Amino acid sequence: GPRGPVLGLESSCDETAAAVLAPDGRILAEAVLSQEREHAVFGGVVPEIAARAHLAALPGLTERVLARAGLGFWDLAGVAATSGPGLIGGLIVGACFGKGVAIAHGLPFVAVNHLEAHALTARLPGLLESGAPAFPYLLLLVSGGHCQCVAVEGLGRYRRLGSTLDDAVGEAFDKAAKLLGLPWPGGPHLERLAAQGDARAVPLPRPLLGRPGCDFSFSGLKTAVARAVAQGAASPADIAASFQASVAAVLADRARHALEMLPDATGIVVAGGVAANGAVRAALTGVAGMAGVPMLAPPLRYCTDNAVMVAWAGIERLRAGLADPLGHNPRPRWPL
Ligand code: KG4
Ligand code: ZN
Numbered sequence: 001g002p003r004g005p006v007l008g009l010e011s012s013c014d015e016t017a018a019a020v021l022a023p024d025g026r027i028l029a030e031a032v033l034s035q036e037r038e039h040a041v042f043g044g045v046v047p048e049i050a051a052r053a054h055l056a057a058l059p060g061l062t063e064r065v066l067a068r069a070g071l072g073f074w075d076l077a078g079v080a081a082t083s084g085p086g087l088i089g090g091l092i093v094g095a096c097f098g099k100g101v102a103i104a105h106g107l108p109f110v111a112v113n114h115l116e117a118h119a120l121t122a123r124l125p126g127l128l129e130s131g132a133p134a135f136p137y138l139l140l141l142v143s144g145g146h147c148q149c150v151a152v153e154g155l156g157r158y159r160r161l162g163s164t165l166d167d168a169v170g171e172a173f174d175k176a177a178k179l180l181g182l183p184w185p186g187g188p189h190l191e192r193l194a195a196q197g198d199a200r201a202v203p204l205p206r207p208l209l210g211r212p213g214c215d216f217s218f219s220g221l222k223t224a225v226a227r228a229v230a231q232g233a234a235s236p237a238d239i240a241a242s243f244q245a246s247v248a249a250v251l252a253d254r255a256r257h258a259l260e261m262l263p264d265a266t267g268i269v270v271a272g273g274v275a276a277n278g279a280v281r282a283a284l285t286g287v288a289g290m291a292g293v294p295m296l297a298p299p300l301r302y303c304t305d306n307a308v309m310v311a312w313a314g315i316e317r318l319r320a321g322l323a324d325p326l327g328h329n330p331r332p333r334w335p336l
Contacts, residue, residue, distance in 0.1 A: 001319035002108075004077030005069070007062065007101065008311025011054040011094030012086025012114045013145060014038075014045045017307035018062040020069045021315060023077065025125040029069035030308050032301070033057050036185065043184045044174075051089025058097050073105055078323075080314025083111035084331035086145070091330035099326050108323035110314040115141065115336045117309040118271040119152045121302050124312045128296055137296075138258050138265045140284065142251065143272030143304070144170030144185065149214045149258035150336060152269070155316055158336040161258050162214030169247060170274050172218035176225045176243050180236045190240050191277055197241030202234045204246045206253075214258040221246055244279050252283035259291045267294040275303040 002023045010017040010032075019030035035053045039045045066072060081098030084091055095111065102109040119139045123132040138161075139150040147170075148163035167175065170187055177186020180193065204224045207217040221243065228239050259265055268288045274280055275297060288295035302308060317323070 002077040002315060005071060005075060006078040006080060006311050006314050006318065007076050007098070008307040008309070008314055009058065009062070009079070009081040009094045009098050010305055010307040010310050011058060011090040012082045012084070013090065013305060014050050015305040016054050016057040016061055017305065018058070018065040019307035019311045020065055020071060020076075021308065021311040023315060025312060025315060027308055028071070029065045030306065031061055031065050032306050033061055040184055043178065045087070047087045047089055050087055051093055054090045054093040058093060062097075073101060076101070076105060076107055078108045078110065078314055078318050080110040080112050080310050080317070082114045082117065082310050083328060084113060084334035086114055086332065088330060088332040091332065095330045103326065108318060109326060110317045110322070111324040111328040111330075112310050112313045112317070113334055113336060115146065115150070116158065117313040119150060119158060119336070120155070120313050120316055121271060121298055121309040122269040122296055123316070124302070124308070127298055127302065130294060130296065133267045133269065133296055136262060136265055138255070138262055138268045140251070140255055140258070140268060140270045141272050142169045142270065142274035142280070144168060144174065146272060147216050149254065151262045151265075155320055156322070160336060161261050162216065162254065164216040164218065166217055166219040167222065169216065169218060169251065170272065172222055172247065173274065175222050176240070179222075179226050179229050180240060187273060187277065191244065191279070193237050194240040194244040194279070197235065197237030197239070199241040199245035201238035202228050202242035204228070204242050206246050206250050209250055209253045212257070214254040214261065216250065216254055218247070244277070248277075248279040248283035251280055252287045255284055255287045256291070259287070259293070265293055267296045269296045269298075271298070271303050273304050276300050
């Protein structure tokens with residue numbers, strides 16, 4: 001494995017992030033810079049703006065993170081950069097910057113799959129009170145860009161059990177929030193509004209609930225929200241609460257099926273921004289409890305996009321002798 005600190009870089013969506021980890025996984029320094037303000041006026045992430053913002057921010061952010069760790073580039077033993085899936089402009093920025101550092105200092109380079117980084121986060125030493133979960137465990141990735149159930153069976157051994165047929169669940173939250181007149185990204189605003197509403201007030205569909213497998217679908221739910229808003233009979237708070245209850249019920253049902261598909265799972269690990277949602281967390285905790293396995297939720301800032309998870313995936317890969325050639329190109333689509 002690496003004999004010194006490893007630099008991790010994340011730039012696949014709208015967070016610019018850098019982190020330095022000791023070879024044993026200890027976090028030496030980290031920083032995340034959100035571009036939310038730049039994209040909010042457009043109501044979503046604009047790829048070109050994201051790429052340019054990563055380009056402007058990443059080198060300085062990396063220098064600050066290294067300085068905070070009391071290190072220089074020459075102290076590093078490896079570089080890991082997210083190389084997909086994600087927005088290609090940002091991926092190119094992060095991968096090229098990482099390769100530049102690797103070339104200048106003769107370091108191994110790891111092209112990290114963003115989904116693998118989310119999947120391995122729970123194994124970061126000291127992150128979970130209960131300790132790192134043993135393989136296999138169920139990863140429920142619920143963010144603005146991803147929505148899938150993954151069997152994590154070992155390093156490099158992932159099986160996608162189900163995924164969304166249309167929108168990611170965070171996207172569904174954002175679209176429903178927009179219909180309710182809330183600012184982007186709408187998930188947290190919708191949760192706050194839902195707290196004042198009655199979850200039984202508006203009958204909304206629960207797509208795929210009870211169906212075999214663990215795929216997801218949210219477009220029908222979004223259409224139903226649009227209809228409820230247009231009819232004007234229900235209050236926004238009641239619509240928000242009912243929407244959130246539908247999503248939580250669907251996620252719980254899908255997770256329950258996923259656990260049936262992975263009967264020796266040692267736990268459910270959640271990742272992605274939607275893991276912040278209280279109703280979703282409660283529903284998933286219930287499912288885990290019924291199945292007799294722990295629900296493992298890393299602290300929120302390691303559920304959302306960050307560079308600590310990228311550096312950690314890099315360390316795991318370097319320990320397994322899995323560095324990548326500098327000719328490795330970023331991939332906007334890169335299934336696990
Ligand atoms: O993982 P993340 O920060 O970024 C990526 O999508 O990669 O997830 C962001 C998504 C957004 O769609 C946001 O609305 C949603 O997570 N989200 C929430 C909550 N906080 C963030 N959705 C529901 N309830 C929340 N409290
Ligand atoms: Zn992510």
